[in-house]
Amino acid sequence: MPTPQPxxxxxxxxxxxxxxxxxxxxxxxxxxxxxxxxxxxxxxEGGQLLLGRYADREDVCVGGEMTMYYQExxxxxxxxPGLFVAFGxxxxxxxxxWKVWEEGKxxxxxxxxxxxxxxxxxxxxxxxLYENLGVAEYWQYDPTGDYLPxxxxxxxxxxxxxxxxxxxxRRPDGTRRGESKVLSLHLCLDxxxxxxxxDPATGKFLATNEEKDDLLAEKDGLLAEERRAxxxxxxEIEELxxxxxxx
Numbered sequence: 098m099p100t101p102q103p104x105x106x107x108x109x110x111x112x113x114x115x116x117x118x119x120x121x122x123x124x125x126x127x128x129x130x131x132x133x134x135x136x137x138x139x140x141x142e143g144g145q146l147l148l149g150r151y152a153d154r155e156d157v158c159v160g161g162e163m164t165m166y167y168q169e170x171x172x173x174x175x176x177x178p179g180l181f182v183a184f185g186x187x188x189x190x191x192x193x194x195w196k197v198w199e200e201g202k203x204x205x206x207x208x209x210x211x212x213x214x215x216x217x218x219x220x221x222x223x224x225x226l227y228e229n230l231g232v233a234e235y236w237q238y239d240p241t242g243d244y245l246p247x248x249x250x251x252x253x254x255x256x257x258x259x260x261x262x263x264x265x266x267r268r269p270d271g272t273r274r275g276e277s278k279v280l281s282l283h284l285c286l287d288x289x290x291x292x293x294x295x296d297p298a299t300g301k302f303l304a305t306n307e308e309k310d311d312l313l314a315e316k317d318g319l320l321a322e323e324r325r326a327x328x329x330x331x332x333e334i335e336e337l338x339x340x341x342x343x344x
Contacts, residue, residue: 124172126193127164135240139210139292143180146294146303147280151188158183158190165195165203167230176226182206182280197230206279208236216244224252228260234279235260238292249286251275 144161151157161180168174181204197203207227209219219237227235235252239245251263263275274285274295282303283295294303 120170122170122172124166124175124194124196125164127175127177133212133241136210136212139238139240140179142305143208143292143294146305147180147182150280150282150294150303151182155188156185158186158188160195163192163195165197167197167203169196169198176203176223178204178207179210180208184279203227203230203232205233206236206277207232207234208238211237211239211244213244220245224260228252228254228258231258234263234277236263236277236284238284240290240292242290248290249273249275249284249292251277251284253278 140161144159147159151159159180159182162177163181164175164177165181166172166175183200183202183204185202186200195203209215209223211219216237216239224235231254233254237245237250239248242248247265249265251265252260253263255261263277265273265275267273268285271288272285272293272295274283276283280294281296281298283297285293285295285302287293295301296303
């Protein structure tokens with residue numbers, strides 16, 4: 098009688114398991130915290146000003162509250178800047194989220210608007226994160242004055258890759274301002290604490306949409322006045338011609 102083989106020595110008749118596919122990592126567009134009207138207004142006006150400034154640059158991406166992933170295959174590594182400017186990535190590229198390994202960078206300029214639920218993280222975690230990710234300038238603005246001791250703070254990377262405070266100065270016009278070398282602009286607080294962007298090349302503040310509308314209305318009013326003056330002058334000429342014809 099043949100000696101039976103031990104169970105461990107018998108060959109399995111089960112088919113080999115197929116190779117396991119690589120895990121699929123989803124990078125969702127995460128919801129952001131609700132914003133107060135002051136917070137929303139600051140974000141909206143700042144974004145509009147920067148979009149207008151770079152309207153003719155296809156290689157400048159201006160955005161805000163976008164989920165930005167900075168480590169491939171790990172969707173826990175993300176941040177959502179309030180407002181950002183990135184030089185190099187395409188402005189017109191369709192993107193639901195931002196992936197640093199595809200774009201080549203996170204951003205060159207970030208502005209966070211302080212709120213009750215975010216200001217502590219902005220001062221600590223995000224400060225360290227943006228520094229480690231090489232964001233050249235990190236600014237913070239408090240529209241209500243409730244959360245930051247100075248309502249406007251700026252930090253810039255030095256040659257060692259560490260953040261240093263951007264010097265702030267008080268100008269004769271009452272504004273408190275600091276220079277953004279990345280944007281070639283000055284970030285300013287007016288006497289009411291509103292954030293303005295000043296262009297030293299032109300010596301003027303970037304105009305908000307409301308100010309542009311006012312300028313257009315003023316221009317339209319001047320054009321209408323000139324048109325009425327021309328029409329009145331033409332009427333006087335026609336009347337003079339009629340009088341001369343009757344003589």
